[in-house]
Amino acid sequence: MAVVVPVPAEKRVAQARMAPPSRFGDKAFEWLTLAMALAVVGLVFLVGWQLAHGSSVAIRRFGFHFLATSTWDPVAEQFGALPFIYGTAVSSLVALAIAVPLSIATAIYLTELAPLWIRQPIVSLIEMLAAIPSVILGLWGIFVMIPWLRTFSFPLLKKFLGWTPLFSGPIYGVSMLAGGIIIAIMILPIITSVSREILRSVPDLQREAAYALGATRWEVTRIAVLSYAKQGLFGAVILGLGRALGETMAVTMVIGNTPQIRASLFAPGYTLASVIANEFTEATTDLYLQALFEIGLVLLGITILANLLAQLLLKTMGAKMTSRAVQ
Amino acid sequence: MQATTASHTWRKIKSAAASGLAFVSAVLVIAPLGLVFLYLLRSGANSINWSFFTELPKPVGVVGGGMVNAIVGSFELLGLASLIGVPIGVLGGVYLAEYGSTRANSMLRFVADVLNGVPSIIWGVVVYGLVVLRFKSFSAYAGGLALGFIMIPLIMRTSEEVLLLVPAGYREASLALGIARWKTIVHIVMKTASKGIITGILLALARVAGETAPLLFTAFGNRFWNHDLKEPIAALPLQIFTYAISPYDDWHRQAWAGALVLVVMIFFVNILVRFLTRERTARFR
Numbered sequence: 156m157a158v159v160v161p162v163p164a165e166k167r168v169a170q171a172r173m174a175p176p177s178r179f180g181d182k183a184f185e186w187l188t189l190a191m192a193l194a195v196v197g198l199v200f201l202v203g204w205q206l207a208h209g210s211s212v213a214i215r216r217f218g219f220h221f222l223a224t225s226t227w228d229p230v231a232e233q234f235g236a237l238p239f240i241y242g243t244a245v246s247s248l249v250a251l252a253i254a255v256p257l258s259i260a261t262a263i264y265l266t267e268l269a270p271l272w273i274r275q276p277i278v279s280l281i282e283m284l285a286a287i288p289s290v291i292l293g294l295w296g297i298f299v300m301i302p303w304l305r306t307f308s309f310p311l312l313k314k315f316l317g318w319t320p321l322f323s324g325p326i327y328g329v330s331m332l333a334g335g336i337i338i339a340i341m342i343l344p345i346i347t348s349v350s351r352e353i354l355r356s357v358p359d360l361q362r363e364a365a366y367a368l369g370a371t372r373w374e375v376t377r378i379a380v381l382s383y384a385k386q387g388l389f390g391a392v393i394l395g396l397g398r399a400l401g402e403t404m405a406v407t408m409v410i411g412n413t414p415q416i417r418a419s420l421f422a423p424g425y426t427l428a429s430v431i432a433n434e435f436t437e438a439t440t441d442l443y444l445q446a447l448f449e450i451g452l453v454l455l456g457i458t459i460l461a462n463l464l465a466q467l468l469l470k471t472m473g474a475k476m477t478s479r480a481v482q
Numbered sequence: 483m484q485a486t487t488a489s490h491t492w493r494k495i496k497s498a499a500a501s502g503l504a505f506v507s508a509v510l511v512i513a514p515l516g517l518v519f520l521y522l523l524r525s526g527a528n529s530i531n532w533s534f535f536t537e538l539p540k541p542v543g544v545v546g547g548g549m550v551n552a553i554v555g556s557f558e559l560l561g562l563a564s565l566i567g568v569p570i571g572v573l574g575g576v577y578l579a580e581y582g583s584t585r586a587n588s589m590l591r592f593v594a595d596v597l598n599g600v601p602s603i604i605w606g607v608v609v610y611g612l613v614v615l616r617f618k619s620f621s622a623y624a625g626g627l628a629l630g631f632i633m634i635p636l637i638m639r640t641s642e643e644v645l646l647l648v649p650a651g652y653r654e655a656s657l658a659l660g661i662a663r664w665k666t667i668v669h670i671v672m673k674t675a676s677k678g679i680i681t682g683i684l685l686a687l688a689r690v691a692g693e694t695a696p697l698l699f700t701a702f703g704n705r706f707w708n709h710d711l712k713e714p715i716a717a718l719p720l721q722i723f724t725y726a727i728s729p730y731d732d733w734h735r736q737a738w739a740g741a742l743v744l745v746v747m748i749f750f751v752n753i754l755v756r757f758l759t760r761e762r763t764a765r766f767r
Contacts, residue, residue, distance in 0.1 A: 180662050180664050180665070181662055181663050181664050183664075184663075184664035184667070184668075185577075185581055185664070187573060188573045188574065188576045188577035188580070188581060189577050189581065189582075191569070191570045191571075191573035191574040191576075191577065192573075192574035192575075192577035192578060192582065192590050192638070193590075194570045194574060194634060195574065195590060195593045195594045195597050195634065195635055195638065196590070196593055198597055198631060198634065198635075199593060199596070199597060201608065201612075202600060202604060202605075202608050205607075205608045205611045205612060206604070206607065206608065206611075208611070209607070209611045256507070257507045257510055257511055258507075258511065260503060260504045260507035260508070261504070261507045261508040261511045263504050264501075264504035264505055264507065264508045265508070267504075268501050268504055268505070269505075269508070277508060277512065279756065280512045280515055281511060281512065281515075282752065283515055283749060283752060284511070284512065284514060284515040286688060286689070286692075286748050286749065286752050287515070287518060287692075287745060287748075288691075288692025288693070288694070288719055288744060288745075288748065289692070289693075289694065289695070290692065290694040290719045290722050290723050290726070290741075291518065291522070291692070291722065291741045291744065291745055292514075292518065293723070293726065294722060294726045294737055294738070294741050295517070295518045295521055295522075297726060297727075298521075298525070298726075298734065298738075299517070299521050340514045343511050343514075344511075347511060371493050371494060371496070371497035372497045372500075372501065373496055373497035373499075373500035373501070374493065374497065376500070394599070397599045398599070400601070401599075401600070401601020401602070401603070401604070402601070403601065403602065403603040403694075403695040404694045404695055404719075404723065408723075408726065408727065428601055428603050428695070431603055431606075431607060432603055432695055432698055435606075435607070435610070435698065435699045436698065436699050436702075447607075448607065448611070451603075451604055451607040454601060454603075454604065455600065455601075455604050458599055458600060458601055458604075459596060459599070459600070461599070462595070462596045462598075462599035462600075463596060465599075466592055466595055466596060470592075
């Protein structure tokens, strides 16, 4: 039996104010955050549209020949992207050849072998390396690395491997190989930290099973860990490739910026990203600017492809990737 | 029997050799950090003096001068970039953590990660077409916008991560008190995660502070003070680049000094962040 007590007026007002929380605020906030989250999708379209729009005349004029022509002559308005595509591909491959074994071995060291107390300090140092801006690495490259390479490393390589076309020809210092080495330094941290996350996601049961069979440490790593993590590690490498393809400042400062296709790694080269960096503000004619926009479009295309592939490989791996590792 | 022991020893040797190689690799990976920092200190430290932080760049041939306009310019650009990157990034992160369906979220995360992989120079080209061509001038606004675009996916992902760390119980307790969901999110969830969100913002700022490529044809650089954000503006990384590729010894010295200042600022933020996150993870575990 309920007793109805009359509610005083002030209290009624208070109740009315407390009563149903406004739906409007909730809806508005949800839509606001949704709009912000959709900004990333908008940005993808913006980038694609802006580059395609900026290069429409060049695309119509050159067609697919743009990708297969090796003449880059702004004065005669002859534009072909082949030397830059070649330079980007070769410098990135050199970078991967150096960075992949080092990074994966370091990731193995950090997850399987190193004493526990030393792991965190090493991870922190690698994060610091990742934080060094590209332009500063380039500065170091010009004034420290190039002189070393010119006077010491390159002559040595030429002496022992000079019979291969890769290490022949005159030595200038600035070269495709120097570009590759600088890119390798830039992508070491990301491949290492992503590989480390991948290896950490390998279940301990795998390792224990291998140990139980009497395997040595290396055998455990090889049989139980690496074969399990193969796909994810491949994803880490492709992610590194994506970064390598788009690396700009440091490469521009050491690669020599000469649009040519040479077999020798000692010869100067040019990459897609560096030609944009160097010539964009010097583009005097509309067609020149259009051609540079089209170079940007090519660069965007290949980096997006690399990133899509990497994301797919890493995703199916099921490793929980922290954003820290990827940055 | 003899054979088994021999092969066992061989396997042990192989294992030790592999461990040794892995250790050497780790040393080689860290080596560039030490080498770069060593040379920054050696070549940069003696060019840093009071006038570096207080004077404008001197013309070629005149010894001395500083980079004060570039240092201030960098901070202005970071401020402008934050105006774009922080609200969009943080609120987008809120959507991912609090609202979106699993499918929509994995799609958005995927797009954000792909966006993260877009080379920074591309952002320069895009903003050039979007702003510089349209308004017929390089400007601080354009530079800030390019850096802001880069910050968006970075901040979105870190914000989402730290918001998801907030225990569900906090949300439930607040909702049970009849507090509207959006107020719960703003006052309880985001407040609890505020340290982590700030950490993410600082990391993103430290990352774009060193970006040069997107500024080459947006902010463009400036040898003097910039008094109008619609005009070209100097930035520390741009100035380092210009000086590094110049043929003058004095400018090279200035470039090293600028690089040292930039690296010290970036390392400072990174160490600060490490300090902040240590506390955070301790609290949530």
